[in-house]
Amino acid sequence: MTYSGEHTWAGQLGHLLTVLSFTGALLAAAGFGLATGRHDERWRGVGRTGFLLHAASVLGIVTVLFTMLFNHWFEYDYVWKHSNLQMPLRYILSCFWEGQEGSFLLWTFWHVCIGLVLIRRAGTWEAPVMTVVSLVQLFLASMLLGVHVGDVRIGSSPFLLVRELPENIGLPWTRLEDYLSRIPQFADGRGLNPLLQNYWMVLHPPTLFLGFAATLVPFAYAVAGLWRREPQAWIAPALPWTFFGVMVLGTGILMGGAWAYEALSFGGFWAWDPVENASLVPWLTLVAAGHLMLVNRNRPTSLFTTLLLTLVTFHLVLYSTFLTRSGVLGDTSVHSFTGDGMMPGLTLFMLFFVWLAVVMLHKDRGQRRFYTLIAVALLTIGVALGQPVPAILLFLAVSAVWTYTAQRLAFPQPEKEEAVWSREFWIFIGALVLLLSAAQITFSTSVPVLNLLLEPFQAPLSSLADTLDSDLLRRAARARMAPPTEAIAHFNKWQLPFAFIVSLLSAFAQYLRYRSTDMRRFRRAIALSFVVSLVLTAVGTVLLKYRAAELNLILVLFATTFSAAANLDLIRTAFKGRLTNAGPSVAHVGFALVLLGALVSTSRQHEVSRNTQGMDLRFLNQEFSNSTDILLYRGDTVRMGEFYVHYAAKRPEGVNLRYVTEYFRPVPATYAVGDTVKVGDMLFRCRAPHEASTAFLEDQPARWTPIEEFPRRALWRAKPWSAARPGEHLFTLEPFVQLNPRFGNVAEPSTKHWPHRDLYTHVRYADLAADEAEDSAGVHYMPPRLYEKEIGDTIVTPTCLILIDSLRTVRDSVTLRMLGPEFLVYALRMRVRDLYDQERWFEASPVIIYRDGAPVAGKGFEVDPLRVKFELATVNGERVGLNVFEREFVVMQAIVFPGINILWTGCILMVVGTFMAVRRRLRNRTGTS
Amino acid sequence: MKRSHLIAIAIIAVAIAALIGSLSDSSTYADLDEALANPGREYHVVGVLDRSQDIVYEPSVNASLTEFTMQDLQGRRCRVKLAKAKPQDFERSERLVLIGEATEGGEFHATDMLMKCPSKYNEQNQVGV
Incomplete structure (x- = not known):
C-alpha cells in the first residue's frame, strides 16, 4: 500500500545516515585506536576516513531533520510533536533541540566540529585523542539508531513516522491511504512548548551543549596521555580547550539563569533545580581541573588529582545526561525529559567511560586486564541475574579501589611536600574545595538515584537501622527519599562556606609565588586590597542591614569583595594595566562579582507583594x-x-x-x-x-x-x-x-x-477571558457565580453576606407602561455587607424583565464600595437566581532583587576574562611551537 | 603524619558530612495513609487531582490559598489546603506532588506543589479513533 502525501524518502535517508554515522564512528574508533596502539600511519588514515564519513552523516542528519521541520512534514513524529505552522521561523531552531533526539544530535554535532578541529590541530596527539572522541561518538550515534535487537531497543530515532510509533501500529487509521488528509490532527503539529518560545531558548541549549562537548577534549587528552604513558605532556595542548570549556559552559549556565529570570516565573535566576545543578557540577570540576592543569603543566606536584578531576568532569557530564534524560528525576524536576527506555543505554554509556578512565590510570598491563575482566564479569553476572544495581555498585566500588591502587602504583608521592605558602598548594586546596562543592550538589540532586541504588538493599539496611536505632538509616532503608523540601535553603546553607573559601583563595593565591613566597612582600602587596575590602564590607553590612546573626553572609560579603579588589589590584600592579595578559584576573573579578551579586540579591530579595488583605x-x-x-x-x-x-x-x-x-x-x-x-x-x-x-x-x-x-x-x-x-x-x-x-x-x-x-x-x-463583560461604566467583572435561593434566605459569597429581603413585581413604572402588558418586571430588594465588616450595610435592588415567561433583559445593581455587582437571573415564584459578579482582579507576585546587576556584570567579566586568557594561551602556543 | 594525609582526612570528613546532610535534609515520599497517620511530619505525596470535588480558590479572601481534593496512588482521598495561588491549568493537571504535612483533623496542608501536565502521547493515540 502506498500512502498519499508522505515524504518517506526523508525518513529513509535519515535512517540511512544514522546507520552511516554509527559505522563511521566505529571505523574511526578502530582506525585511530590501532594507529595509537601500533604506531601505524595507515591506520590513522582509516580513522580519518571513518571520522569524515561520520561527520558528513551527522551533517546530513541535521540537514534532513531541518528540512522536515521547515517543510512541516507532520507525518513525522518529531516534527508533529515539536513544531507547528504558526511558529515564527527562528523557533524552528528551538524545535530542533527541544526533543531528546534533537538535543543528542546537537551534542553530537558539536563533537563533530571539535573532532574536525582536533584532526587538523592536534598533531601527534591526533590518533589517541580522536580514538576517545570517536568512542563517545559511537555511543551518541547509537542513541539515534532506534533499532531493535531482540526485545531491546537501542536509541530512539527522530525519523519515525507517527504511524510507525509502537503505540500506533495496528490502529485502524494507519491503514488509510489518505490518512494525512483525512485526519485533521495531521494538518498541524502540536507546536513548541510555550516556555521554550523565547530567544534564550534559541541561544541557551547550543551554548550549553558546546560547553558539554568541550569537556570531552581535556578528557580525551588525559586518556591519551595515560595511554601513551606521558601523564604530564597532555596538559599543555589540553589547557586552552579546558578554559574554552569553562567559558562556554559557564556562559551556557548563566544564560539558563538569565532565561529563568527574564522569561520564567520561577521567581529568581537560580532555583537549584536538578537540571540546573546537573550542568553546574561539571563546570565546577572543570574549573578545578583547569587550575590544577595550570599548576601541573610544568611541575608535577598533584598530577594524579589533576588527571582524576579531568576524567571525573567528563563522567559528570555523562551523569548529568543520565539524570536529565533517563527519566530518573521523574517527579522532582520540572524540565527533565521523560525516559522512554533510555536508561540502560545511558547507564552503559557512563560505565564504559568510567572503565576507560580507570583502565588507563594503570600502567601495568596485568592490572588493566584484571580490572577489565572483573568489570565485564560483574556486569554480565548482574544483568544475567536480573540484579543490575548491585552489580553496578560493585563495579563502581572495584573501580574506586583500582583508582586508589593506581595512585599508589603509578603515581609515586614526591619526597618533599610543597611549601605551605606556595601558589600550587592553595590552588590544590581550592580545587579540592570545588570538588567537595560539586560532590555536595551531586549528592542532594541524586536523591532519586539513591533510591534506585538503595532499593535492592532494603532488607539488610532496615535490620541495620534497627540494631543501630538510627532514624536516618531507617529512612534510607525505605528507599523512598524525596529531595529536600526547602531546596534553595538547603543548597545555600551548604554552598555558602564553599563560596567563602573559594573566593578567599581566588583573592590571595595569585599573590603567592610558586614553590615558596617571601611573606613580607606578600603581606605588603595584598594589604591595600585587604583594607579596601574590609571598609567595603563594613559599608555593605550597614547598607544591607546584615545583623550579627548573619555573620556567615558578612563573611562571604567580605571574601567576594576581597577577591574582586585583590584581582583588580593585580591588574594594576602585576600587569601594569595591560589587559592582554590580565584575562585570568578579569575572570576572577567576574567570578567574585557573580558570587557577590548572588549573595546580595538572594539574601536581600524582598517580596513586596505582601498579602495584607483578607484571611491570615x-x-x-x-x-x-x-x-x-x-x-x-x-x-x-x-x-x-x-x-x-x-x-x-x-x-x-x-x-x-x-x-x-x-x-x-x-x-x-x-x-x-x-x-x-x-x-x-x-x-x-x-x-x-x-x-x-x-x-x-x-x-x-x-x-x-x-x-x-x-x-x-x-x-x-x-x-x-x-x-x-x-x-x-x-x-x-x-x-x-x-x-x-x-x-x-x-x-x-x-x-x-x-x-x-x-x-x-x-x-x-x-481572568483569562479577553475584555467583554464591560458594563456601561467601563467596569470589568470576573465571570459571575449563580446563587439560587428563596426570599428571606441568606447568601454567603466569598466576600459578602447578602440578605434577600423581598421580591416586588413592578406595576407602576414608566418602563412597564412603555413596554406593554406582555412584560413582567421584577425587582429584588436585598441588603449586603462585607463578610468581615458587620457594621456597614448597603442596599441593592437588581431588576429583571420577563416576556411571556422568559427573561429578556435586566438591570444589574452595583455596590461600588464592595466591588460587586448583582444581576437577577431568574425568578420562579419565591425562588430567585442571583448572579454575583466580583470586580475583575489579578493576583500578582512582586519581588525586589537588589544588586542583581552586580551578578550580570560579573557574568560578562567572567566570560570576557576567560576568553582573553584562552586567546593568550593559543597565541603563546602558536608562537612557541 | 604528613600534611597530605590531614587534607585527605578533612576532605573525607566534609564529604561524609555533606552526604549525611543531604540525607537528613531530604524528605520522604509517602502515600496519604502514612501522611495522615503521622500528622505534623513532612512528606512528599504523589497523586492526582480529584476532579469530582470542588476546587476552591477565592483570591479575594486569600490570594495564596487553594483548596481541593487529591487522590493518592492507592486511591485514598484527602482534602488539601495549598498555601499557593491556584496554578494555571490546574484542572488539566495529570499528576501532583504535594509537599507538606497532614493535620490532626485529617486534612493535608501543602506548602508547595509540583504539577505535571498531560503528556501528549494520549492525544496522539486518539488521532483518527
Whole structure:
C-alpha cells in the first residue's frame, strides 16, 4: 500500500545516515585506536576516513531533520510533536533541540566540529585523542539508531513516522491511504512548548551543549596521555580547550539563569533545580581541573588529582545526561525529559567511560586486564541475574579501589611536600574545595538515584537501622527519599562556606609565588586590597542591614569583595594595566562579582507583594506564609512596598494576554480645610490646609478637629486617613500570560530594571477571558457565580453576606407602561455587607424583565464600595437566581532583587576574562611551537 | 603524619558530612495513609487531582490559598489546603506532588506543589479513533 502525501524518502535517508554515522564512528574508533596502539600511519588514515564519513552523516542528519521541520512534514513524529505552522521561523531552531533526539544530535554535532578541529590541530596527539572522541561518538550515534535487537531497543530515532510509533501500529487509521488528509490532527503539529518560545531558548541549549562537548577534549587528552604513558605532556595542548570549556559552559549556565529570570516565573535566576545543578557540577570540576592543569603543566606536584578531576568532569557530564534524560528525576524536576527506555543505554554509556578512565590510570598491563575482566564479569553476572544495581555498585566500588591502587602504583608521592605558602598548594586546596562543592550538589540532586541504588538493599539496611536505632538509616532503608523540601535553603546553607573559601583563595593565591613566597612582600602587596575590602564590607553590612546573626553572609560579603579588589589590584600592579595578559584576573573579578551579586540579591530579595488583605493563612498552619501574592482589583490603586500600583487594563497581543500595571511614586497626601477623614471609629475634619506627615498623631492636634457627633453612614462614606497618595507616574509593567490551549497557559514575568536593583512581577492568577463583560461604566467583572435561593434566605459569597429581603413585581413604572402588558418586571430588594465588616450595610435592588415567561433583559445593581455587582437571573415564584459578579482582579507576585546587576556584570567579566586568557594561551602556543 | 594525609582526612570528613546532610535534609515520599497517620511530619505525596470535588480558590479572601481534593496512588482521598495561588491549568493537571504535612483533623496542608501536565502521547493515540 502506498500512502498519499508522505515524504518517506526523508525518513529513509535519515535512517540511512544514522546507520552511516554509527559505522563511521566505529571505523574511526578502530582506525585511530590501532594507529595509537601500533604506531601505524595507515591506520590513522582509516580513522580519518571513518571520522569524515561520520561527520558528513551527522551533517546530513541535521540537514534532513531541518528540512522536515521547515517543510512541516507532520507525518513525522518529531516534527508533529515539536513544531507547528504558526511558529515564527527562528523557533524552528528551538524545535530542533527541544526533543531528546534533537538535543543528542546537537551534542553530537558539536563533537563533530571539535573532532574536525582536533584532526587538523592536534598533531601527534591526533590518533589517541580522536580514538576517545570517536568512542563517545559511537555511543551518541547509537542513541539515534532506534533499532531493535531482540526485545531491546537501542536509541530512539527522530525519523519515525507517527504511524510507525509502537503505540500506533495496528490502529485502524494507519491503514488509510489518505490518512494525512483525512485526519485533521495531521494538518498541524502540536507546536513548541510555550516556555521554550523565547530567544534564550534559541541561544541557551547550543551554548550549553558546546560547553558539554568541550569537556570531552581535556578528557580525551588525559586518556591519551595515560595511554601513551606521558601523564604530564597532555596538559599543555589540553589547557586552552579546558578554559574554552569553562567559558562556554559557564556562559551556557548563566544564560539558563538569565532565561529563568527574564522569561520564567520561577521567581529568581537560580532555583537549584536538578537540571540546573546537573550542568553546574561539571563546570565546577572543570574549573578545578583547569587550575590544577595550570599548576601541573610544568611541575608535577598533584598530577594524579589533576588527571582524576579531568576524567571525573567528563563522567559528570555523562551523569548529568543520565539524570536529565533517563527519566530518573521523574517527579522532582520540572524540565527533565521523560525516559522512554533510555536508561540502560545511558547507564552503559557512563560505565564504559568510567572503565576507560580507570583502565588507563594503570600502567601495568596485568592490572588493566584484571580490572577489565572483573568489570565485564560483574556486569554480565548482574544483568544475567536480573540484579543490575548491585552489580553496578560493585563495579563502581572495584573501580574506586583500582583508582586508589593506581595512585599508589603509578603515581609515586614526591619526597618533599610543597611549601605551605606556595601558589600550587592553595590552588590544590581550592580545587579540592570545588570538588567537595560539586560532590555536595551531586549528592542532594541524586536523591532519586539513591533510591534506585538503595532499593535492592532494603532488607539488610532496615535490620541495620534497627540494631543501630538510627532514624536516618531507617529512612534510607525505605528507599523512598524525596529531595529536600526547602531546596534553595538547603543548597545555600551548604554552598555558602564553599563560596567563602573559594573566593578567599581566588583573592590571595595569585599573590603567592610558586614553590615558596617571601611573606613580607606578600603581606605588603595584598594589604591595600585587604583594607579596601574590609571598609567595603563594613559599608555593605550597614547598607544591607546584615545583623550579627548573619555573620556567615558578612563573611562571604567580605571574601567576594576581597577577591574582586585583590584581582583588580593585580591588574594594576602585576600587569601594569595591560589587559592582554590580565584575562585570568578579569575572570576572577567576574567570578567574585557573580558570587557577590548572588549573595546580595538572594539574601536581600524582598517580596513586596505582601498579602495584607483578607484571611491570615498562618491561622490555618504555621508553615503557611502570607508573604507572596497581592490581589489587585481592576481600577484600584494600592500601596505595594514603596510604590502605588494600579491595575489599569488587560490587553491581548497575539497569543499573549498582557496585564497592564502602572506604578506611581507615593507623595505626601495634602488635605484642605473641610476634608473629613476616618481614623479608627472616629471622624476628623481638617482645620488648616497641610501636607500629611508620616503619622496621623503628629498632625492631629494642630490640624484636625474630632467630630463629636455624626451619623453612622458618615463613618462609612469617609475615607481613611492616609499619609501618602499616588503621585507621579513612574513606569508601567506588563506581566503576561501566554495562552496555549495545547500545553497549558504560561505566565511570564515583567521586570523593571534599575542600576542597583530590579522589580520583578508576574501574574499568579487572573481572568483569562479577553475584555467583554464591560458594563456601561467601563467596569470589568470576573465571570459571575449563580446563587439560587428563596426570599428571606441568606447568601454567603466569598466576600459578602447578602440578605434577600423581598421580591416586588413592578406595576407602576414608566418602563412597564412603555413596554406593554406582555412584560413582567421584577425587582429584588436585598441588603449586603462585607463578610468581615458587620457594621456597614448597603442596599441593592437588581431588576429583571420577563416576556411571556422568559427573561429578556435586566438591570444589574452595583455596590461600588464592595466591588460587586448583582444581576437577577431568574425568578420562579419565591425562588430567585442571583448572579454575583466580583470586580475583575489579578493576583500578582512582586519581588525586589537588589544588586542583581552586580551578578550580570560579573557574568560578562567572567566570560570576557576567560576568553582573553584562552586567546593568550593559543597565541603563546602558536608562537612557541 | 604528613600534611597530605590531614587534607585527605578533612576532605573525607566534609564529604561524609555533606552526604549525611543531604540525607537528613531530604524528605520522604509517602502515600496519604502514612501522611495522615503521622500528622505534623513532612512528606512528599504523589497523586492526582480529584476532579469530582470542588476546587476552591477565592483570591479575594486569600490570594495564596487553594483548596481541593487529591487522590493518592492507592486511591485514598484527602482534602488539601495549598498555601499557593491556584496554578494555571490546574484542572488539566495529570499528576501532583504535594509537599507538606497532614493535620490532626485529617486534612493535608501543602506548602508547595509540583504539577505535571498531560503528556501528549494520549492525544496522539486518539488521532483518527
